[in-house]
Amino acid sequence: MTWPYRDDVLDLEPHGPLPQQIYWRRRALALGVTVVVIGIIAAVVAVVVMNSTSSEQPTANESSAPSGQAAPPPLPGENPGVKTPIQPPAQQAPPPTATPTAAVVPPPILKEGDDCPDSTLAVKGITNQPQYVVGDQPKFTMVVTNIGLVACKRDVGAAVLAAYVYSLDNQRLWSNLDCAPSNETLIKTFQPGEQVTTEVTWTGMSSAPNCPLPRQPIGAGTYNLVVQLGNLRSATVPFVLAQPAPPPANVPPQAPAPAPAPAPAG
Structure with a gap:
């Protein structure tokens, strides 16, 4: 240097x-x-x-495992990245509710000549016209039909077969058994499809069991006829009671026509 x-x-x-x-x-x-x-x-x-360095540390679930143990290997076909949802215990689910079912009653097996059950009969009422005038006496026909497949017998006498008149609000107004009760029995053998008809007349007055007095006339309106045989009832049949037509007005008498003049003699 x-x-x-x-x-x-x-x-x-x-x-x-x-x-x-x-x-x-x-x-x-x-x-x-x-x-x-x-x-x-x-x-x-x-x-x-x-x-x-902190991003490479194990997660909370991984750190909770013992450090000396390795995670078990996945099963064949199992994806370790997909987590299986936790299923609740089976005992926590409410038990299924049983659905009640209506009992099916088989039709009765009849022999020819047996008593007719209600299921083999049909009853209905018929009015002889759809409309009446207050003061008329409507005629009702009661019809009993064997709708079964076997001949059978049933009492259709006046003691058990009845006609009823009801108002539209279901108020009972009249029955043929109220003021004319009967002990008559009529055992009828019905062939399949055979009908028995009975006719009754209504005076247009109200009635109740044992026929208490006084009885009131039924006014104008719409009413229902129902026929009943024991516990078997028909469908309602509506009919009308109308007000009577007013009488015609008085017409003054006309003067007599003049007599013709006598012809001249010729």
């Missing part, structure tokens, strides 16, 4: 027109700034490294 080189390179003493203290302070300030910048860069690098 030559002395000129030593004088040019290794000379660390500041040179300039200013005092040496100013040059040393400038060097110290530059060195401090450099140290601060290096410290900030090191802190940023440390934070990045710590974040990447």
